[in-house]
Each structure stands twice: as structure tokens, then as C-alpha cells.
Amino acid sequence: MSQTPRSSHQTGIRKAVVASVIGTIIEWFDYALYGAAAGLIINHIFFPELSALAGTVASFATFAIGFIVRPLGGVLIAHFGDRFGRKPALIFSISLMGFGTVAIGLLPGYAQIGFFAPALLVMMRMVQGFGAGAEYAGAVTLVYEYSPVRQRGFYTSLLQSSTVVGILFASLAFLGVSHLPEPALISWGWRLPFLSSAVLFVIALYIRKQLDETPEYLSAVQKAERDRNAHKLPLKELLTRYPKQLAYGFLVVTGHNANIYILSAFTLSYMTNTLGIAKPQALTALLYAALCGVIGAPFMGWLADKFGSAKILILSALFTALFAFPLFALLDTRNMLWITTAMCIGFAIGFGGMAGPQGLLLANIFPTEYRFSGISVARELNSMLIAGPTPLICTLLIEAAGGRSLYVSAYLAVCCLVTLFAVVKLTRYENSPGRAVFTELG
Numbered sequence: 001m002s003q004t005p006r007s008s009h010q011t012g013i014r015k016a017v018v019a020s021v022i023g024t025i026i027e028w029f030d031y032a033l034y035g036a037a038a039g040l041i042i043n044h045i046f047f048p049e050l051s052a053l054a055g056t057v058a059s060f061a062t063f064a065i066g067f068i069v070r071p072l073g074g075v076l077i078a079h080f081g082d083r084f085g086r087k088p089a090l091i092f093s094i095s096l097m098g099f100g101t102v103a104i105g106l107l108p109g110y111a112q113i114g115f116f117a118p119a120l121l122v123m124m125r126m127v128q129g130f131g132a133g134a135e136y137a138g139a140v141t142l143v144y145e146y147s148p149v150r151q152r153g154f155y156t157s158l159l160q161s162s163t164v165v166g167i168l169f170a171s172l173a174f175l176g177v178s179h180l181p182e183p184a185l186i187s188w189g190w191r192l193p194f195l196s197s198a199v200l201f202v203i204a205l206y207i208r209k210q211l212d213e214t215p216e217y218l219s220a221v222q223k224a225e226r227d228r229n230a231h232k233l234p235l236k237e238l239l240t241r242y243p244k245q246l247a248y249g250f251l252v253v254t255g256h257n258a259n260i261y262i263l264s265a266f267t268l269s270y271m272t273n274t275l276g277i278a279k280p281q282a283l284t285a286l287l288y289a290a291l292c293g294v295i296g297a298p299f300m301g302w303l304a305d306k307f308g309s310a311k312i313l314i315l316s317a318l319f320t321a322l323f324a325f326p327l328f329a330l331l332d333t334r335n336m337l338w339i340t341t342a343m344c345i346g347f348a349i350g351f352g353g354m355a356g357p358q359g360l361l362l363a364n365i366f367p368t369e370y371r372f373s374g375i376s377v378a379r380e381l382n383s384m385l386i387a388g389p390t391p392l393i394c395t396l397l398i399e400a401a402g403g404r405s406l407y408v409s410a411y412l413a414v415c416c417l418v419t420l421f422a423v424v425k426l427t428r429y430e431n432s433p434g435r436a437v438f439t440e441l442g
Helices: 005-040 042-046 052-068 070-084 086-106 116-132 135-146 149-178 182-189 191-208 215-226 234-241 243-252 254-274 279-307 309-331 336-355 358-364 368-387 390-400 406-426
Strands: none
Touching: 005 042, 005 052, 005 086, 005 116, 005 135, 005 149, 005 191, 005 254, 042 052, 042 116, 052 070, 052 116, 052 254, 052 368, 052 390, 070 086, 070 116, 070 135, 070 234, 070 368, 086 116, 086 135, 086 191, 116 135, 135 149, 135 358, 135 368, 149 182, 149 191, 149 279, 149 336, 149 358, 182 191, 234 243, 234 368, 243 358, 243 368, 243 406, 254 279, 254 309, 254 336, 254 368, 254 390, 254 406, 279 309, 279 336, 279 358, 309 336, 309 358, 309 406, 358 368, 390 406
């Protein structure tokens, strides 16, 4: 029996959400995995000749390198996605990510091939970053264009919830191998989490091959075919027609990127290297906190559908800016109950409130024919300048403060205030293609 248009559309929504969620889990599993590895083990494998501090800095530098190429991958793959379809772009991005992550798990260490080991590590991080540059933008675009208008905040927030599921899986993977004896962990144990991502990659690739293009995208393509000048160079059109939306969209994700990479990557290094907390305890605290983020993001996305994405983002950015100082004060107690509580609050409200409404806000400010490119450029340029360098910046700030956390708290607070500023500025653009987001504050 043939499907009705309504049931066919519901099937399309389910496919889009499942395919996007799994891809986002993989993206953040890969990145959180490397973030955890950079804080705990990478310096021993690839930089054993350096001091403890220099090795940690070098490890976080390789973490940042993956973000440097993200904007390039985002622009090129998103351009492909806006010109030729969401489906092939998403298949290409997930393939690059899967290859890069598995390859890292197979790399020989410095003890085997010397300088070539960190060089190959950097190359694989670049492959990872190039593919990941378009992953979230493509996933949000796909889900947004399939979702009912009044539920777009909730559905797109599931992708941000999926980022924490990726962090959760990465934490579990490293928690498992962290119980191995130190020689076994350094020799082969650290490779297992990276190699395990191959399973998720195969599943995601299969599901994405079953996808159909979104009706909204197909309609935009038909319109573009009637206008020979449209849909040719999405990035050029964004820069000439929507420069302020692009600029403020870039600034909007600043607080989110600083907050999530401090919580998911830097705190592990801070707890184990600066505070002397055991690796399993630090990973367990992150595990509980990530669970709070999984719940927090969809809840905040649901609130964004009810009250508007701008209001939720402003309140959450303000809260996280104020909480930046109590967060590290609680970490500095070395009491695992207070540490876990602080990180849970950071994930549930800070992450949930700035991540949950983010997809709705960004997708609203760009028209269909440039949406993939617009989201990708705004997010990935910020990822290159804020997300990737944040663990490295925080490590240097701790050193500059003589082991104290005051400068890191100030850095997080400033980043959140930048987000607050950008959301307020976006509300002024009444004639934007995503007008709904700009009238939310009344």
C-alpha cells in the first residue's frame, strides 16, 4: 500500500533525524575522544621528549589544528551541499571523519618512527577537521528543513544533545581503557576507542545513503533554475547580501564553544595535571555531567519553540558568564561531589541553554539556498578561533596565573558576554530572511 503524503513526510523526518543524530554523535565522539586523549595520553605517545607542560601544550596544539581546517572543509562541502544536494555532502563529510579517526588509532608513536609520528597525527587531525567542518551545519540544515515549523527548536536541539552523547561515549571509552596498567595503556590501550568509531561510521554511512533531499531544498533548486544568477556561489552571496547576519552568527556561538571545550577537554587536563585527581575520577565526573547535557539541550530547544531562541540564549549566556567563577572554585575544592555538581550545572544550563536553541537561531537567519553555507561558515570560523584553541589558551592562562583558575574563569565569562551581545544585535534585523528569530524579544 502506498504512503500518504503525510506519512511519507513523517518517514522523511525520522530518516533525517536518525541520520543527522548518528553523524553528529560520530563527529563529537571523534573530537571528544581526541580532546580526552590530548589531556591524558597523547603527550606520552607522540611527544615523550618534551616536559610535562610542553607535552600538554603540544597535545592541545594538535587538538586545535583540527579546527584550523574546519572552516575550509565547511565552506567547500557546504557549497557542494547548497549546489548539488544535502545528501551527497553529508555522505562525504562522514566518510572523511570516519577515515581520519580510525587512522589515528593505527598510527605508530614517536618511539617507532620519531618525528614522523606527530607529523602524521597532524595530517589525520586535518582530515578529521575537514570532514567535520560541514557535519553539524549539514545536519541542522537537513533536520530544520524537514521539521514542522513549531517544532524546529526541539528537533534541531536533538543534534546538540547528540554532541554530548558523543562526549559521553568518548568518556566511557577512555574510562574503560584508563583502568589498564600504564604500559598497556600507552602501548595499545589508547588505540581501542579510536578504532571502535569504525562501527558507528559504517552504520551512519548506510543510513545516509537511504536519505531523500528535503522538499524545501528541492523547491529552492527549482526557483534557482528560473533565475540563472541565483545559487551559483553561496559564499559570495552571503558576504555581499548578508554580511552582518554572518558576522553576528559567527559571534553567537562564542560562549558555547568556549564553555563546551572547557568542560569536555580542558577540565580533564586541569583536574589530573593541576589538581592531582585520578583519571578515572575525572572521567566519571565528566560522564555524569554529559548525561545532564543530553537532557538539557532538548529541554532548552523545546523552550525555544515556546518562548523564542533569542530569549533562551541570552539568559543562558548570562548565567554561564556569572557561573564561570563558581565553576572553577568548586573544581578547586578537589571534592568529587562538588566537582561533579559544578560540571553538571555547566552542562545542563550552560551547554543546554546555549546549544539547544542554537540550530534554530542560525537556520532562521539564512535563506534556504544559502543556509548550509551560512551555518557552516559562521560556526566553523568560530570553531577555528575559539573552540579549537580554548584548551590550549586555558592551559597557558593557568600557567600565567601560577596554577590558579581566575584567568580561565574570566576568559569563559567574556566569551559568554560576546554571545549575549551578538544575539541582541541580531534582533535588530527585521527584514532578515529568518525574520521570526528577530521579533522574539518583542
